[in-house]
Amino acid sequence: MSENNTTDTAATGTVPKQQDKDAASPLLEVRDLKKHFPIKGGFPIKRTVGAVKAVDGLSFDVMPGESLGLVGESGCGKSTTGRLLTRLLEPTSGTVSYKGQDISHASRRDMMPIRSEIQMIFQDPYASLNPRQTVGNIIGGPMEINGINPPGGREARVRELLEIVGLNPEHYNRFPHEFSGGQRQRIGVARAVALQPKLIIADEPVSALDVSIQAQVINLLQEVQREMGIAFVFIAHDLAIVRHFSQRVAVMYLGKIIEVADRDSLYEAPRHPYTHALLSAVPDADIDADKRERIRLEGDVPSPVNPPSGCRFRTRCWKAQDKCATEEPPLVQLSGDKPGHLTACHFPEDPTVTRTKDIVMDPALAALEE
Secondary structure, eight states: TTTBBBBOOOTTTTOSSSSOOTTTTOSSSEEEEEEEEEEESSSSSOOOEEEEEEEEEEEEEOOOEEEEEEEEEETSSSSHHHHHHTTTSSOOOEEEEETEEEEEEEEEHHHHHHHHHEEEEOOOOTTTTTTTTTTHHHHHHHHHTOOOOOOHHHHHHHHHHHTTTTOGGGGGGGGGSSHHHHHHHHHHHHHTTTTSSEEEEEEEEETSSSSHHHHHHHHHHHHHHHHHHHHEEEEESHHHHHHOOOEEEEEEEETEEEEEHHHHHHHHHHOOOHHHHHTTTTTTTSSSSBBBEEEESOOOOOOOOOOSSSSTTTGOOOOOHHHHSSSOOBBBEEETSSSSSSESSOOOOOOOOOOOOOOOOOOOOOOOOO
16 A cells, blocks of 8 residues: 555544544543663763663553553563553653643652552562552552541451452451462452552553463453443553453554554554554464464564664564655554554555465575475
8 A cells, every 4th residue: 555545644643532532631641752771881981872762752642431452562662651651660751641730750749649540550460569568458558648548447448449359358467478369460459449540550460360360350450440430551462352451452563653543443454564463463263264364573573772763663574665764654544544543654554354375474484384
């Protein structure tokens, strides 16, 4: 497809709202967010000799009560993005606005009233809980810090939260080592919702759990979202789980968003070659294998210290041309796509997941196919 087959949309990468434009204001607005980690070198004086560009220009919105999925390969900057949104990391540049207030470089005092409304569920349930504190102290601690005294007392509220997440209220005085991985993650969920937040950043909340437990935790998060109206930024690398949980999905590659759309558009009519490659790797027992595309990419993701010029995916893309090396493709809506379906590609794919011929990017594998 020609690069001219685009509609006139903002090239900033702003994610249009899935609902009516006048329905509500964004809960979270991210504009050109960057995080570069300096590399120190030299002897005897340590000086900055480079930077790891973990997040390099993200722009998106999160609406109240919606769930935005953030997917991509390991090392693409997903977890760093989550920590930037919760201000666990200081951004290098760009803005993060919550309810219209810029919190990108807000002081600790300015963040105090906002901290209770933005919570995080961490990836590792074994490392995110203090082993020296009881479950009651872990879940009740945020309420004590923020001076919240719910009706009936904090202990009664903690026991209620334990019951909400499917644990026995009598486990109030137990320690984290007495629970399984799935139970510990439920404790993490209870801690995150204890202050009734408006936004939860879930950083791969089920990747460390057994498959049999993953569905239980995902269903728990969906139930919490429905009952409390909480917005989620759901970070994961499992596309099947993201499709089940998220209303919209953004695909990241090497610190940038390369495609974003509602889940049906993204999974049924992807436009970016990288999204095609990701979807081709998702196992699906309900699809005819003979009609499913197979794309095997060559090599690893390039180093974020020195990313490729132009389009960052061009070194692994089967459609790359000279233009891809000299011009970075803007994140725009292509003609014929649904509103809000944005793609950053000079030569996008046809909107389908079916193929008549496999694509094997590794020459060695291609020889074996022959």
